[in-house]
Amino acid sequence: MEKQVTADSTGVLDAAELALIDRYWRAANYLSVGQIYLLDNPLLREPLQAEHIKPRLLGHWGTTPGLNFIYAHLNRIIRNRDLDIIYVCGPGHGGPGMVANTYLEGTYSEIYPDISENVDGMRKLFRQFSFPGGIPSHAAPETPGSIHEGGELGYALVHAYGAVFDNPDLIAACVVGDGEAETGPLAASWHSNKFLNPARDGAVLPILHLNGYKIANPTLLGRASDEDLRHLFIGYGYEPFFVEGSEPHKMHQAMAATFEQTFDRIRAIQHEARHGAPGNFCPRWPMIVFRSPKGWTGPKEVDGKRVEGFWRAHQVPVSNCREDAGHRNILEDWMQSYDPEDLFDIDGRLKDDLRALAPTGQRRMGANPHANGGLLRQELLMPAIDDYAVTVEERGRTMAQSTEILGHYLRDTLTFNADNANFRIFGPDETESNRLGSVFEVTDRVWMEEIEPYDVGLARDGRVMEVLSEHLCQGWLEGYLLTGRHGLFSCYEAFIHIIDSMFNQHAKWLKVSRELPWRKPVSSLNYLLTSHVWRQDHNGFSHQDPGFVDLVANKKADTVRIYLPPDANTLLWIGDHCLKTYDRINVIVAGKQPELQWLSMDEAARHCEAGISIWDWAGNEQSTVEPDVVMACAGDVPTMETLAAVDLLRQNIPELSIRVVNVVDLMALQSKEHHPHGLTDEAFDELFTPDRPVIFAYHGYPYLIHRLTYRRTNHNNIHVRGFIEEGTTTTPFDMTVLNELDRYHLAIEAIERVPGLKEKAADAIKLFRGKLEAHHHYVRQYGEDMPEINNWKWPYDGNGTRIA
């Protein structure tokens, strides 16, 4: 850590400014330590006693002084240049620093008046940190100015880029810790520069904050040479600047000088892009490598062991301060080294000369409205779905590709909102493959690297973002939504598990945000999962996993929705609905292959509003008595197989009374008290009967249906078929057979579950088993499904008469 500064580092700050900024930094450091340690005696105006110290010391000091240092210097550059900057704090455990700084600049007390700017407020500020009923130890929704949860590492930089897309005046200063820099998502995030258009988007200033250590280990980049780091970041397409050292005054000068240079660079790039000749280039944005000691300004040694500049400073550098008077002395000396009386006035308020260092109003990073995106959110302008509806001339005989139809609607949504520049579509190179290609009639994929003459669908100002990284798609979208915009993430169903843990964190963020009145609602995060498990023609067993929704169903009911539209019109209705919601995560699972169409737009609307309904036209029950069996289905392929099974049953056992129930909103299966969309028990019993066998064909792992319905009257009679982890590269129908979800297995089970029918319908069972046998041979012989499977359509007319 003896190396010093690259930039011309003297003279940027005059002596007075240097002294002031250093005092401001000390104030933030003081408040950070106070939060970790103190219950009382916040300004140390009496000797530190055991009872002033928290019983449980929980917090992370190591990264905090560096975060505070950066915050102070960002304040300076904001004031000097009137910049619009948000602070994305990758080392989220540096929560005390973010809280300290927003308190110093006044935003904290504005949002939480009880934490006032005086001694009493400071006491409460300290006490609430990592304290029951208080605030978590890391940057979180509770932290003003944050759009970034400081839990799982890896997503700071994607959030920062997501925030500045379509925000030309915004700069996201993004601190990446050297621990975080080891993660995969962060390692890929550096490439986000290739998707940032300097003419229409804002800028990200990445600050790689190397303090050299994780919990108990050095870090890879912390131990790398400057030479290797320089290569690495040039290779990633950046212009790296280095600020390195431990002596505060030199470091202040270096940081101030480097910020002047880097913000000059950003201005120059933007000016060139916005006012120069239209360029065909991906500019080399600046980034900063900032090396400072871990636990900087904290205790150098404790009990003879190295602390400052080492991993022992990671969390609580000196422990057990209640019981150990020696440790308590170290703590007191440490806190006094910041000289609180020089920083806070007699009332405990930051002294006026220091207050003047913070920006004012919405320029304060804790008060920047972009970090509370609901404040800025404009409603999405949406076309009328009726204009895109498929006309179902003959129910169950008309074919359409559902996602293609949705693509038309999305195309026009893009057009409607082009001027507002607040809607983007994200996906890993699959927009076209997922049949949403008509969006390319009105926009392109954004691409800032070279564009060749023969390229198609690439442009500098495209509104579709494609990169072969689900992490980047998800993180960009999160950043985009949290700053008040709208979006859709379309993904192959199997690969959405890649971002399971990102989904988790976003769901938790929304759950907590909804409990904070000052956080305004943001648009929902919408997933369209397609190329789903039942239509993996090009792929094999490794691509087959419909379990993402199981994870989703674990989250707070208020936050999540799962939709399985069976055809194009239902998909349109659901897609439109999801884009209008806020503070939720909506998961839509829908196939992209040509499929039979069941419902007119009006019917689709009624069905989707209900979430579940009986398809009268498909069953043959008499309204006066309960049916013999309920054939239920959720998902496009299960719906088709169910209807084909119903046809088999109606043909072969005409006396069997069948009800067909389709589920489009999975959450409606749950009890009313578990989910706002849940049906009452009475309504559920009306649909599924209290006692008849229910054969339920479901898109995913069958267990979820049991889990959602286990409290229902008729649960013991619900027999679910779904994906049971069988499959490979094969035909679509063979996939259903391998998993026993096909029409024949469904029909056989229906017969077997209706009391007394099995014997009477032995011929039908034999026939269906024969068909399965025939399928098996045919598909292995010819490599495609039997014509009677491929050509099957719903063979009934509007009067229920069999026409085929």
Place this chain on the structure above:
Amino acid sequence: MEKQVTADSTGVLDAAELALIDRYWRAANYLSVGQIYLLDNPLLREPLQAEHIKPRLLGHWGTTPGLNFIYAHLNRIIRNRDLDIIYVCGPGHGGPGMVANTYLEGTYSEIYPDISENVDGMRKLFRQFSFPGGIPSHAAPETPGSIHEGGELGYALVHAYGAVFDNPDLIAACVVGDGEAETGPLAASWHSNKFLNPARDGAVLPILHLNGYKIANPTLLGRASDEDLRHLFIGYGYEPFFVEGSEPHKMHQAMAATFEQTFDRIRAIQHEARHGAPGNFCPRWPMIVFRSPKGWTGPKEVDGKRVEGFWRAHQVPVSNCREDAGHRNILEDWMQSYDPEDLFDIDGRLKDDLRALAPTGQRRMGANPHANGGLLRQELLMPAIDDYAVTVEERGRTMAQSTEILGHYLRDTLTFNADNANFRIFGPDETESNRLGSVFEVTDRVWMEEIEPYDVGLARDGRVMEVLSEHLCQGWLEGYLLTGRHGLFSCYEAFIHIIDSMFNQHAKWLKVSRELPWRKPVSSLNYLLTSHVWRQDHNGFSHQDPGFVDLVANKKADTVRIYLPPDANTLLWIGDHCLKTYDRINVIVAGKQPELQWLSMDEAARHCEAGISIWDWAGNEQSTVEPDVVMACAGDVPTMETLAAVDLLRQNIPELSIRVVNVVDLMALQSKEHHPHGLTDEAFDELFTPDRPVIFAYHGYPYLIHRLTYRRTNHNNIHVRGFIEEGTTTTPFDMTVLNELDRYHLAIEAIERVPGLKEKAADAIKLFRGKLEAHHHYVRQYGEDMPEINNWKWPYDGNGTRIA
């Protein structure tokens, strides 16, 4: 693509060798195209007819010729230098290439004798590809020589590194596609070089295969300049070599020359490390940037649209060849361009002069035993767990840290197997934090960057691998296991979701491998999840998610196990058991904090073998009648809270007859027909009764217990409490209260569920509610749990008499 070659590229191959290797490559390309297209007429000895072509064309041509090119040149270097090389094929969709090459070298027919080396075998080879009942379209367990599933991209390089750790003579040639290179896990994987010890480990030769396009887009690195790529890979710590172009003969010379150079470099680094002075450095390993056209040697144009060298070559470059005679002609011309008669003899067998180009025996990459690790696997040598057992002097009053105890056992396991060098521990910087620190008495963390004098626990030959990337930990371990070794991954419970999708793929790999007799069993992938949801003292809501096991439970029953040992001796037994198993994924969830100890080693062994059992000593039932209530528990914290609830009930309602059931093996809850560990219904009813209320305190999301037990007789009376997404940074007991899993909620629910008891025990309910109220105030006042909570121990002696 006009740029050519960096290396001295002429003269490495003489004219004869050049002609031969080019013909070999053409043979592989021919067989690749044949697999994608042909049902019959494999050698095109008659004019190509519609019926010779598959009805569904499924496969990926784009990456395949490049993969074949590399394969041919690796064959050459293996033969010339007698090298031990495996081929890790990142662009897994290039399955046709991997199959073609293993067929050419003879391994395919050895493993699958039906696919013989003649015309008939070639017909079958073609037909089976992406065909029902055949093989998947991508590299998979079915592919000889593969340890890498070609489904979800991102893990080729970590698998390669995992394979060569502790395999000093092995070289993994790892092809990374430029699509894959955009993923986060791959972007971080390059840093694996900092964990590779050239003295004891083998080498990885990464080959970044840039063909410039994904499905419908250029790629980031494909469009990057050589200059930026050079910086990037120097920055990652490599020495990059470039092979670029499209003219086959020049490219053969360039590749041959570059392989000579890079394998020389590898040899030199290894020689220096093994025979030179002990160095303190991280060597700069070579890597190759290989730019070749997408769909190289395929159709240049189809229907007037650019195909070769563009993304249209990604999958099937010319479609609809059955119906469209023009397309069929393109296909025929394309296949004939390889001149099959020049490659295969009259019987359809590869000509002898070409056969001589492949290595022989186990040097063939398809026959390398490292890629079928079970062949090489040595049993782990394991200490006797009794030597580590906690002596439980007083049941429920002795304290221990369970993971610390397991650490002692792991320490000696490391020692026992030190000579075999086949056991490593993986984790994201949390081995010490997870209380496994005693392993550092006998080994260190492996670290190849600089080591400072004040560092602790770092060494070049450490057997603990720590990096702040769960992806790298998981991927390295998978590679290590699949090549026949053993390992353990310890991770914070919340963060294991990061690798959900990697877990999925490994589970699928194991499921398929188990169906292939020639794939020998490999050691199980063992997870130790600790710092779990109930003990997140330092962390907040973002770290709280116990849902990984829900994902695990979706997988094939044969493959997965979930264990929740409640104390140290059960953890020891389970840990030991898991390390002895093979072809499975074992998940162990266990806390790291000091906790009460319940079972002696003998009792623990009996309990774990059973999976579930009644804890007689905890309940107070009479053996002759059914208890009034069953208090069930799974997980360490739920177990403690359950026993505390039982104590509350026994004290306050002595007449209540209580049974305590503890579940350590979650899969035992399932029906016997669903899981090999499942209890029979009779055994389940014996434990849980057919009709009494069961209050089940469970570690994770409650739904899983319902899902596992929904077919059981008494299911409707099972009332599960678990994590319901409530929490923040707070005390451990407060976490249980927020989620209503604490002793008081459990005791109240027991009273309410026993018919008729609620009224009689109104005072007890009032008392317990008062305690919750008192807790609420105390914890917010003092920031710690009430002494009666913190100090609670099991207050009964061996005779069941209350002693405290």
